[in-house]
Amino acid sequence: MIKNEKLKEKEKKVKASKIPAKSLATVMRVVDYGIRKHGISSYNDYPIELFEDALARHFVAVLDDYKSIDEDSGLPQLAHLISCGMLLLEKSLNEDNITLNDIINKRYFNKNKVDNE
Numbered sequence: 001m002i003k004n005e006k007l008k009e010k011e012k013k014v015k016a017s018k019i020p021a022k023s024l025a026t027v028m029r030v031v032d033y034g035i036r037k038h039g040i041s042s043y044n045d046y047p048i049e050l051f052e053d054a055l056a057r058h059f060v061a062v063l064d065d066y067k068s069i070d071e072d073s074g075l076p077q078l079a080h081l082i083s084c085g086m087l088l089l090e091k092s093l094n095e096d097n098i099t100l101n102d103i104i105n106k107r108y109f110n111k112n113k114v115d116n117e
Contacts, residue, residue: 026076030083033073043087044094051091055084 040046058081061068068077093103101107 023079023082026079027082027086030073030075030079031087033075034083037072044091048088048091051084051088055081055088058084 034040034043038046043051058070058077061070061077062081066078069075070077070080073080
């Protein structure tokens with residue numbers, strides 16, 4: 001592989017530096033809160049309806065006021081909404097046996113759409 005091709009391949013890699021750190025940390029706090037609240041070690045053990053219902057509940061709260069705070073956790077409703085979405089996505093990927101390596105190397109998603117980034 002010539003140097004330009006290697007550079008092109010490197011450019012296709014997932015760039016963790018693009019993830020908004022404060023937002024991610026807030027979502028991580030929500031996930032930690034959920035683990036403590038429900039006393040669970042794995043979200044894979046919970047029925048999908050739990051996440052769907054929570055996602056809908058937090059979505060309605062965010063539509064009303066995107067800066068609203070969840071009364072139980074004291075954390076932003078938007079972070080709860082994102083957390084629920086991430087956990088639903090994780091369950092979906094696990095059900096399809098998709099590995100992290102598949103995602104990083106873009107072997108799972110529609111390449112025509114993802115490669116246009």
